[in-house]
Amino acid sequence: MPYDGQQEQAERLHKVMARAGVASRRVCEEMIAAGRVTVNGTAARIGDRARPADRIEVDGAVVTWDTETVHYLVNKPFGVLSAASDDRGRRCVIDLVPAGLRVYPVGRLDADSEGLIIVTNDGELTHRLTHPSWGVEKEYLAHVDGVPARGALAQLRAGIELDDGPTAPAAVSMPQPSVLRIVIHEGRNRQVRRMCDAVGHPVLRLVRTRIGPLADPALRPGEHRPLTADEVRGLHRAATDASREVQTP
Numbered sequence: 001m002p003y004d005g006q007q008e009q010a011e012r013l014h015k016v017m018a019r020a021g022v023a024s025r026r027v028c029e030e031m032i033a034a035g036r037v038t039v040n041g042t043a044a045r046i047g048d049r050a051r052p053a054d055r056i057e058v059d060g061a062v063v064t065w066d067t068e069t070v071h072y073l074v075n076k077p078f079g080v081l082s083a084a085s086d087d088r089g090r091r092c093v094i095d096l097v098p099a100g101l102r103v104y105p106v107g108r109l110d111a112d113s114e115g116l117i118i119v120t121n122d123g124e125l126t127h128r129l130t131h132p133s134w135g136v137e138k139e140y141l142a143h144v145d146g147v148p149a150r151g152a153l154a155q156l157r158a159g160i161e162l163d164d165g166p167t168a169p170a171a172v173s174m175p176q177p178s179v180l181r182i183v184i185h186e187g188r189n190r191q192v193r194r195m196c197d198a199v200g201h202p203v204l205r206l207v208r209t210r211i212g213p214l215a216d217p218a219l220r221p222g223e224h225r226p227l228t229a230d231e232v233r234g235l236h237r238a239a240t241d242a243s244r245e246v247q248t249p
Contacts, residue, residue, distance in 0.1 A: 010049035013039065016056065017123070020063050020102075024127035031058060064102060071227040072097045072119040074105075075219045082109045082117060093117055097224050106130060107187055114221065115140070115208030118235075125232065128239035129211070135185040136239050139210035140192050142180045144201040152199040156182065160198045164188065167195060183210075212238035 014028040017037070022028055029046060031037050037044040038057045050056055056063040074096050076082065081092045082105045093105050097119050106118040107130045120126060129136050148156075156172040171183035180201075182192055193203045209215060213234045219225060227235075 010051045013037070013044055013048045013050045013056070014046075015124075016050050017058070017063060018127070019069060019121065019123050020056075022058060022063060022123060024131070025124055027127075068101060069122050070101055070103060070120060071122060071125070071232055072103070072224045073214065073216060073219065073227055073231075074117050074119055074224040075216075075221050076109055076114060076117050077221040078114050079111055081111050082107070093119060096222060108189065109208060110190060110193075110206075113206040113208065115206075116211055116214070116216070116219075117208070118211060118214075118227070119224070122232075125235060128236060130187055136212045136235070137183050137185050137210070138187075138208060138212075139181065139183045139215075141207045141209055142182055142192055142196055142203050143205040144178055144180060144196050144203055146201050147177045148174065148180065148199065148201050152201060153180075155199050156180075156195055160195045162188075162191075162194050162198065167191065170195070211235070 014025050014032060017023070017028040017031070018025045023031070028037075032044050032046055032048070035043055036059050039048060039050050039054050041055070044056075074093055076093050076096070079091070080096070081090055083092045084094045084104045086092055090111075093109075094103065097103065101121055103119050103121045104126075106120060106126045109115065109117045118125075118129065153172050153174065156170055159167045159169050167188075168184070168186055171181075173181045175181055180196070182195070184191060188194075192206060196203045209217075214227075214231055216225070
């Protein structure tokens with residue numbers, strides 16, 4: 001594919017697509033191989049490169065990409081949606097970070113839940129933090145109705161049978177009465193709430209306090225800050241380490 005003598009400014013196409021949030025690098029390569037991607041109207045091939053001036057389309061939809069990758073840590077308040085936009089005009093987590101680059105939240109955190117969520121335009125990191133094959137830990141403080149007995153804690157630790165299948169074992173402790181610290185590595189919809197419901201202690205308040213190695217108790221609700229390069233590398237390492245654990249028989 002010709003690039004008018006500016007090949008040195010180009011990046012591998014699948015990397016460009018991943019950073020734009022299309023999918024992981026591996027899935028982007030599969031899209032290219034399947035003939036679903038064009039660059040400047042020409043069908044792309046594995047190994048092709050692209051520059052910011054090039055028009056990239058996937059299934060006919062234009063991919064917009066930024067030359068700058070950003071990563072924000074946000075402390076999401078109660079009632080704010082974990083979404084890039086809302087057709088009903090409700091406040092979204094994207095509204096809490098600087099405007100400009102096209103970014104999106106990583107994973108789910110219900111509107112009635114609080115705590116840490118990452119907002120980025122880094123498609124590869126997003127894939128690593130959300131895909132079940134990577135299994136990055138998330139830690140929550142769950143304020144529940146009643147005081148769970150040892151039997152209920154044992155059930156949560158061993159795994160709970162939910163309507164979409166059993167959960168994986170969780171790390172569970174009770175730092176104070178009616179407050180559970182729960183660490184899971186799955187990303188099912190409202191999982192912690194459903195687990196607590198199943199043992200008879202509905203969640204009254206849920207706060208995510210850690211994503212992999214990343215925590216920040218000084219970050220107040222509604223605040224954000226950029227991640228450092230070391231923190232981004234730490235998240236990648238955590239995903240790689242978790243994936244190895246999952247694959248180890």
